[in-house]
Amino acid sequence: MQIETICSQAGNRKDPSTGAISIPIHHSTTYGHPGFGQSTGFDYTRSLNPTRLALEDTLASLHNGIRGFAFSSGMAAIDAVTRLFRPGDHVLLSDDLYGGTYRLFEQLLRPVGVDATYVDTSNLSAVESNVRPTTVALFVETPSNPTLKVTNIQACAHLARAKNLLLIVDNTFMTPYHQRPLDLGADIVVESATKYLCGHNDVLAGTLVVRDAALADKLYFIQNSVGAVLGPQDAWLLLRGIKTLHLRMERHEENARKLASWLVQHPLVSRVYYPGLQEHPGRSIHEQQSRGYGGMISFEVHSADWIAPFLEHLRVITFAESLGGVESLITYPARQTHCDIPEDMRNRCGVTDRLLRLSVGIESADDLMTDIHAALTSARQEVTVG
Secondary structure: OOHHHHHHOOOOOOOOOOOOOOOOOOOOOEOOOOOOOOOOOOOEOOOOOHHHHHHHHHHHHHOOOOEEEEEOOHHHHHHHHHOOOOOOOEEEEEOOOOHHHHHHHHHHHHHHOOEEEEEOOOOHHHHHHOOOOOEEEEEEEOOOOOOOOOOOHHHHHHHHHHHOOEEEEEOOOOHHHHOOHHHHOOOEEEEEOOOOOOOOOOOOOEEEEEOOHHHHHHHHHHHHHHOOEOOHHHHHHHHHHHOOHHHHHHHHHHHHHHHHHHHHHOOOEEEEEOOOOOOOOOHHHHHHHOOOOOOEEEEEEOOHHHHHHHHHHOOOOEEOOOOOOOOOEEEOOOOOOOOOOOHHHHHHHOOOOOEEEEEOOOOOHHHHHHHHHHHHHHHHHHHHHO
Protein backbone atom coordinates (compact mmCIF):
# COMPACT_ATOMS: atom_id res chain seq x y z
CA MET A 1 0.00 0.00 0.00
CA GLN A 2 1.00 3.61 -0.53
CA ILE A 3 2.11 5.51 2.56
CA GLU A 4 -0.98 7.75 2.47
CA THR A 5 -3.14 4.64 2.89
CA ILE A 6 -0.97 3.24 5.67
CA CYS A 7 -1.24 6.53 7.54
CA SER A 8 -5.01 6.84 7.12
CA GLN A 9 -5.60 3.21 8.17
CA ALA A 10 -3.38 3.40 11.29
CA GLY A 11 -4.98 1.33 14.05
CA ASN A 12 -7.88 0.09 11.92
CA ARG A 13 -8.76 -3.65 11.85
CA LYS A 14 -6.78 -4.24 15.03
CA ASP A 15 -9.76 -5.23 17.18
CA PRO A 16 -11.61 -8.04 15.36
CA SER A 17 -13.77 -8.82 18.39
CA THR A 18 -15.63 -5.50 18.04
CA GLY A 19 -14.61 -4.16 14.63
CA ALA A 20 -13.60 -0.84 16.22
CA ILE A 21 -12.18 1.55 13.62
CA SER A 22 -10.22 3.35 16.33
CA ILE A 23 -8.07 0.90 18.28
CA PRO A 24 -9.21 0.73 21.94
CA ILE A 25 -6.92 2.11 24.63
CA HIS A 26 -5.88 -0.91 26.67
CA HIS A 27 -4.95 0.49 30.07
CA SER A 28 -4.66 -2.92 31.72
CA THR A 29 -1.17 -3.62 33.04
CA THR A 30 -1.67 -7.36 33.30
CA TYR A 31 -3.65 -10.04 31.45
CA GLY A 32 -5.26 -13.28 32.57
CA HIS A 33 -3.98 -16.61 31.32
CA PRO A 34 -6.56 -18.94 29.71
CA GLY A 35 -4.95 -21.84 31.52
CA PHE A 36 -1.72 -23.19 32.96
CA GLY A 37 1.10 -22.65 30.46
CA GLN A 38 -1.20 -20.68 28.17
CA SER A 39 -1.16 -17.02 27.09
CA THR A 40 -3.26 -14.69 24.98
CA GLY A 41 0.02 -13.21 23.73
CA PHE A 42 -0.29 -10.43 26.28
CA ASP A 43 0.99 -11.06 29.79
CA TYR A 44 2.33 -7.77 31.18
CA THR A 45 2.03 -4.39 29.51
CA ARG A 46 5.75 -3.55 29.68
CA SER A 47 6.40 -6.56 27.48
CA LEU A 48 3.47 -6.09 25.12
CA ASN A 49 0.35 -3.95 25.05
CA PRO A 50 -2.39 -4.22 22.39
CA THR A 51 -2.57 -0.47 21.74
CA ARG A 52 1.19 -0.08 21.60
CA LEU A 53 1.47 -3.14 19.36
CA ALA A 54 -0.96 -1.55 16.87
CA LEU A 55 1.27 1.52 16.83
CA GLU A 56 4.49 -0.48 16.49
CA ASP A 57 3.05 -2.50 13.60
CA THR A 58 2.08 0.76 11.90
CA LEU A 59 5.58 2.18 12.39
CA ALA A 60 7.12 -0.91 10.80
CA SER A 61 4.77 -0.60 7.81
CA LEU A 62 5.52 3.10 7.37
CA HIS A 63 9.26 2.43 7.16
CA ASN A 64 9.15 -0.92 5.33
CA GLY A 65 10.81 -2.43 8.39
CA ILE A 66 10.50 -5.80 10.06
CA ARG A 67 9.62 -4.42 13.51
CA GLY A 68 8.85 -1.14 15.21
CA PHE A 69 9.33 -0.05 18.82
CA ALA A 70 7.63 2.77 20.73
CA PHE A 71 9.37 4.44 23.67
CA SER A 72 8.47 7.05 26.26
CA SER A 73 10.59 9.73 24.51
CA GLY A 74 12.90 10.24 21.58
CA MET A 75 15.88 10.16 23.91
CA ALA A 76 14.66 6.88 25.43
CA ALA A 77 14.66 5.43 21.91
CA ILE A 78 18.21 6.64 21.26
CA ASP A 79 19.29 5.34 24.67
CA ALA A 80 17.95 1.90 23.73
CA VAL A 81 20.16 1.92 20.62
CA THR A 82 23.24 2.91 22.64
CA ARG A 83 22.74 -0.13 24.87
CA LEU A 84 23.95 -2.18 21.92
CA PHE A 85 27.42 -0.68 22.52
CA ARG A 86 30.05 -1.85 24.98
CA PRO A 87 33.03 -0.22 26.75
CA GLY A 88 35.81 0.23 24.23
CA ASP A 89 33.43 0.72 21.30
CA HIS A 90 33.71 3.80 19.09
CA VAL A 91 30.81 5.55 17.36
CA LEU A 92 30.89 8.15 14.58
CA LEU A 93 28.18 10.82 14.70
CA SER A 94 27.13 13.79 12.58
CA ASP A 95 28.86 16.89 13.90
CA ASP A 96 25.71 18.98 13.50
CA LEU A 97 23.16 17.07 15.54
CA TYR A 98 20.59 17.50 18.28
CA GLY A 99 22.18 18.66 21.53
CA GLY A 100 20.41 15.99 23.57
CA THR A 101 22.13 13.26 21.55
CA TYR A 102 25.48 14.96 22.09
CA ARG A 103 24.78 15.20 25.83
CA LEU A 104 23.91 11.50 26.01
CA PHE A 105 27.14 10.44 24.33
CA GLU A 106 29.40 12.88 26.16
CA GLN A 107 28.02 12.84 29.68
CA LEU A 108 26.65 9.33 30.02
CA LEU A 109 28.39 7.07 27.50
CA ARG A 110 31.93 8.46 27.35
CA PRO A 111 32.43 8.03 31.13
CA VAL A 112 31.62 4.32 30.82
CA GLY A 113 34.01 3.76 27.93
CA VAL A 114 31.99 4.36 24.74
CA ASP A 115 34.00 6.78 22.62
CA ALA A 116 32.46 9.20 20.11
CA THR A 117 33.81 11.26 17.23
CA TYR A 118 31.79 14.01 15.55
CA VAL A 119 32.36 14.35 11.83
CA ASP A 120 30.84 16.07 8.82
CA THR A 121 28.84 13.09 7.56
CA SER A 122 28.01 14.93 4.33
CA ASN A 123 31.68 14.33 3.47
CA LEU A 124 32.05 10.58 2.96
CA SER A 125 35.84 10.78 2.86
CA ALA A 126 35.83 12.44 6.26
CA VAL A 127 33.61 9.69 7.60
CA GLU A 128 35.81 6.92 6.21
CA SER A 129 39.03 8.51 7.48
CA ASN A 130 37.63 8.54 11.03
CA VAL A 131 36.69 4.85 11.11
CA ARG A 132 38.82 2.94 13.64
CA PRO A 133 39.21 -0.78 14.32
CA THR A 134 36.95 -0.21 17.35
CA THR A 135 34.25 1.67 15.42
CA VAL A 136 30.93 -0.16 15.62
CA ALA A 137 28.34 2.35 14.39
CA LEU A 138 27.65 5.43 12.34
CA PHE A 139 24.89 7.72 13.66
CA VAL A 140 23.56 10.21 11.11
CA GLU A 141 21.03 13.04 11.16
CA THR A 142 19.85 14.10 7.72
CA PRO A 143 18.85 16.82 7.30
CA SER A 144 20.77 17.76 10.40
CA ASN A 145 19.54 19.74 13.37
CA PRO A 146 19.64 22.71 13.06
CA THR A 147 21.62 23.65 9.92
CA LEU A 148 19.89 21.07 7.70
CA LYS A 149 23.07 19.54 6.35
CA VAL A 150 22.35 16.61 4.02
CA THR A 151 24.10 13.25 4.26
CA ASN A 152 24.00 10.63 1.51
CA ILE A 153 22.33 7.72 3.32
CA GLN A 154 22.95 5.16 0.58
CA ALA A 155 26.67 6.02 0.37
CA CYS A 156 26.96 5.77 4.15
CA ALA A 157 25.18 2.40 4.02
CA HIS A 158 27.73 1.08 1.51
CA LEU A 159 30.55 2.26 3.76
CA ALA A 160 28.89 0.81 6.85
CA ARG A 161 28.54 -2.60 5.22
CA ALA A 162 32.15 -2.55 4.04
CA LYS A 163 33.36 -1.66 7.54
CA ASN A 164 30.86 -3.85 9.41
CA LEU A 165 29.19 -0.89 11.12
CA LEU A 166 25.61 -0.32 12.18
CA LEU A 167 24.05 2.62 10.32
CA ILE A 168 21.59 4.52 12.49
CA VAL A 169 19.63 7.40 10.94
CA ASP A 170 17.70 10.01 12.91
CA ASN A 171 14.79 10.74 10.57
CA THR A 172 12.84 13.12 12.82
CA PHE A 173 12.82 16.06 10.40
CA MET A 174 11.67 14.05 7.39
CA THR A 175 9.36 11.33 8.79
CA PRO A 176 8.65 8.20 6.74
CA TYR A 177 6.37 10.26 4.52
CA HIS A 178 9.33 12.09 3.01
CA GLN A 179 12.25 9.70 3.64
CA ARG A 180 12.66 6.00 4.37
CA PRO A 181 16.25 5.33 5.49
CA LEU A 182 15.79 1.55 5.74
CA ASP A 183 15.06 1.45 2.00
CA LEU A 184 18.40 3.20 1.48
CA GLY A 185 20.37 0.67 3.51
CA ALA A 186 20.18 1.94 7.08
CA ASP A 187 19.91 -0.66 9.85
CA ILE A 188 17.95 1.42 12.37
CA VAL A 189 15.78 4.49 11.92
CA VAL A 190 15.04 6.59 14.99
CA GLU A 191 12.50 9.39 15.30
CA SER A 192 11.32 11.68 18.02
CA ALA A 193 7.63 10.93 17.57
CA THR A 194 6.90 13.92 19.78
CA LYS A 195 7.47 15.95 16.64
CA TYR A 196 5.84 15.37 13.23
CA LEU A 197 4.53 11.85 13.82
CA CYS A 198 2.32 13.19 16.61
CA GLY A 199 2.01 16.64 15.09
CA HIS A 200 -0.06 18.29 17.82
CA ASN A 201 2.44 19.03 20.63
CA ASP A 202 0.59 16.76 23.06
CA VAL A 203 2.58 13.51 23.12
CA LEU A 204 6.11 12.69 24.31
CA ALA A 205 7.33 9.61 22.42
CA GLY A 206 10.20 8.05 20.51
CA THR A 207 10.32 5.31 17.90
CA LEU A 208 12.73 2.82 16.37
CA VAL A 209 12.24 0.67 13.28
CA VAL A 210 14.68 -2.00 12.09
CA ARG A 211 14.97 -4.22 9.02
CA ASP A 212 16.80 -7.22 10.55
CA ALA A 213 15.15 -9.87 12.73
CA ALA A 214 18.21 -10.54 14.89
CA LEU A 215 18.66 -6.83 15.59
CA ALA A 216 14.94 -6.57 16.35
CA ASP A 217 15.27 -9.32 18.95
CA LYS A 218 18.14 -7.46 20.63
CA LEU A 219 16.23 -4.20 20.76
CA TYR A 220 13.09 -5.91 22.04
CA PHE A 221 15.14 -7.44 24.87
CA ILE A 222 16.46 -3.96 25.72
CA GLN A 223 13.01 -2.36 25.50
CA ASN A 224 11.43 -5.01 27.71
CA SER A 225 14.30 -5.12 30.19
CA VAL A 226 14.66 -1.37 30.69
CA GLY A 227 10.95 -0.66 30.40
CA ALA A 228 10.96 2.85 28.91
CA VAL A 229 7.89 1.94 26.86
CA LEU A 230 5.16 4.23 25.58
CA GLY A 231 1.92 4.11 27.57
CA PRO A 232 -1.33 3.08 25.88
CA GLN A 233 -2.95 6.53 26.03
CA ASP A 234 0.02 8.13 24.27
CA ALA A 235 0.22 5.24 21.82
CA TRP A 236 -3.41 5.90 20.85
CA LEU A 237 -2.79 9.64 20.49
CA LEU A 238 0.22 8.93 18.30
CA LEU A 239 -1.80 6.60 16.09
CA ARG A 240 -4.39 9.34 15.73
CA GLY A 241 -1.70 11.83 14.75
CA ILE A 242 -0.24 9.47 12.14
CA LYS A 243 -3.63 9.29 10.38
CA THR A 244 -3.07 12.85 9.08
CA LEU A 245 0.73 12.77 8.77
CA HIS A 246 0.72 12.86 4.97
CA LEU A 247 -1.67 15.80 4.84
CA ARG A 248 0.20 17.78 7.47
CA MET A 249 3.61 17.18 5.93
CA GLU A 250 2.40 18.50 2.58
CA ARG A 251 1.18 21.74 4.20
CA HIS A 252 4.29 22.10 6.39
CA GLU A 253 6.43 21.86 3.28
CA GLU A 254 4.25 24.16 1.19
CA ASN A 255 4.54 26.87 3.84
CA ALA A 256 8.26 26.25 4.43
CA ARG A 257 9.10 26.61 0.75
CA LYS A 258 7.28 29.94 0.62
CA LEU A 259 8.96 31.21 3.77
CA ALA A 260 12.44 30.05 2.79
CA SER A 261 12.24 31.80 -0.59
CA TRP A 262 10.94 34.94 1.12
CA LEU A 263 13.58 34.90 3.88
CA VAL A 264 16.40 34.67 1.31
CA GLN A 265 15.27 38.06 -0.03
CA HIS A 266 14.70 39.69 3.35
CA PRO A 267 17.17 42.54 4.02
CA LEU A 268 17.42 41.74 7.75
CA VAL A 269 18.28 38.06 7.20
CA SER A 270 21.87 37.14 6.37
CA ARG A 271 21.58 33.39 5.69
CA VAL A 272 18.88 30.76 5.21
CA TYR A 273 19.21 26.99 5.60
CA TYR A 274 16.58 24.92 3.75
CA PRO A 275 17.20 21.90 1.50
CA GLY A 276 14.56 23.09 -0.96
CA LEU A 277 16.55 26.19 -1.91
CA GLN A 278 18.46 26.02 -5.19
CA GLU A 279 21.65 27.17 -3.47
CA HIS A 280 21.54 24.50 -0.75
CA PRO A 281 24.71 22.40 -1.24
CA GLY A 282 22.96 19.12 -0.44
CA ARG A 283 19.82 19.65 -2.50
CA SER A 284 20.60 17.16 -5.28
CA ILE A 285 21.46 14.36 -2.84
CA HIS A 286 18.41 15.17 -0.75
CA GLU A 287 16.18 14.91 -3.81
CA GLN A 288 17.62 11.49 -4.62
CA GLN A 289 16.71 10.06 -1.24
CA SER A 290 13.62 12.06 -0.20
CA ARG A 291 10.27 12.93 -1.70
CA GLY A 292 10.14 16.40 -0.15
CA TYR A 293 12.06 19.08 1.72
CA GLY A 294 10.14 19.17 4.99
CA GLY A 295 8.98 22.00 7.20
CA MET A 296 12.16 23.02 9.03
CA ILE A 297 14.06 26.23 8.27
CA SER A 298 17.01 27.82 10.04
CA PHE A 299 18.11 31.38 9.39
CA GLU A 300 20.61 33.93 10.67
CA VAL A 301 19.90 37.57 11.40
CA HIS A 302 22.54 40.27 11.06
CA SER A 303 23.06 40.86 14.78
CA ALA A 304 22.82 38.68 17.87
CA ASP A 305 21.48 41.75 19.68
CA TRP A 306 18.28 41.43 17.66
CA ILE A 307 17.46 37.93 18.94
CA ALA A 308 15.78 38.78 22.27
CA PRO A 309 13.57 41.64 21.01
CA PHE A 310 12.71 39.69 17.87
CA LEU A 311 11.44 36.75 19.92
CA GLU A 312 9.49 39.06 22.21
CA HIS A 313 7.70 40.78 19.31
CA LEU A 314 6.40 37.59 17.63
CA ARG A 315 2.61 37.33 17.78
CA VAL A 316 1.78 34.23 15.72
CA ILE A 317 4.95 32.13 15.94
CA THR A 318 5.64 30.85 19.46
CA PHE A 319 9.10 30.97 21.05
CA ALA A 320 9.25 27.42 22.42
CA GLU A 321 11.17 24.17 22.48
CA SER A 322 10.33 21.33 20.09
CA LEU A 323 9.14 21.22 16.49
CA GLY A 324 6.82 19.44 14.10
CA GLY A 325 3.46 20.56 15.47
CA VAL A 326 0.69 22.28 13.56
CA GLU A 327 1.60 25.51 15.35
CA SER A 328 4.74 27.31 14.17
CA LEU A 329 7.51 27.30 16.80
CA ILE A 330 10.85 29.09 16.85
CA THR A 331 13.91 28.09 18.84
CA TYR A 332 17.26 29.72 19.63
CA PRO A 333 19.59 26.68 19.39
CA ALA A 334 22.68 28.29 20.97
CA ARG A 335 20.77 28.84 24.22
CA GLN A 336 18.25 26.01 24.05
CA THR A 337 18.58 22.74 22.11
CA HIS A 338 22.37 22.96 21.62
CA CYS A 339 23.50 24.73 24.79
CA ASP A 340 25.43 21.65 26.01
CA ILE A 341 27.63 21.63 22.90
CA PRO A 342 30.87 23.63 23.33
CA GLU A 343 30.76 27.06 21.70
CA ASP A 344 33.70 26.43 19.37
CA MET A 345 32.07 23.23 18.09
CA ARG A 346 28.74 25.01 17.66
CA ASN A 347 30.34 27.81 15.67
CA ARG A 348 32.20 25.37 13.41
CA CYS A 349 28.88 23.73 12.58
CA GLY A 350 27.10 27.02 11.98
CA VAL A 351 25.12 27.08 15.23
CA THR A 352 26.05 30.70 15.92
CA ASP A 353 24.51 33.19 18.33
CA ARG A 354 22.66 34.71 15.33
CA LEU A 355 20.92 31.47 14.28
CA LEU A 356 17.22 30.73 14.76
CA ARG A 357 15.43 27.47 13.97
CA LEU A 358 11.87 27.72 12.68
CA SER A 359 9.42 24.84 12.68
CA VAL A 360 6.90 26.00 10.10
CA GLY A 361 3.35 25.13 11.02
CA ILE A 362 0.20 24.86 8.92
CA GLU A 363 -1.10 28.39 9.44
CA SER A 364 -1.40 30.93 6.64
CA ALA A 365 2.07 31.47 5.15
CA ASP A 366 1.20 35.14 4.67
CA ASP A 367 0.49 35.54 8.38
CA LEU A 368 3.80 33.88 9.25
CA MET A 369 5.74 36.19 6.93
CA THR A 370 3.96 39.24 8.31
CA ASP A 371 4.79 38.14 11.85
CA ILE A 372 8.49 37.61 11.12
CA HIS A 373 8.83 40.88 9.22
CA ALA A 374 7.14 42.93 11.93
CA ALA A 375 9.21 41.32 14.69
CA LEU A 376 12.49 41.76 12.81
CA THR A 377 11.71 45.40 12.01
CA SER A 378 10.80 46.14 15.64
CA ALA A 379 13.93 44.36 16.90
CA ARG A 380 16.23 46.35 14.66
CA GLN A 381 14.57 49.62 15.63
CA GLU A 382 14.84 48.87 19.36
CA VAL A 383 18.51 47.98 19.15
CA THR A 384 19.29 50.99 16.94
CA VAL A 385 17.48 53.46 19.23
CA GLY A 386 18.89 51.86 22.35
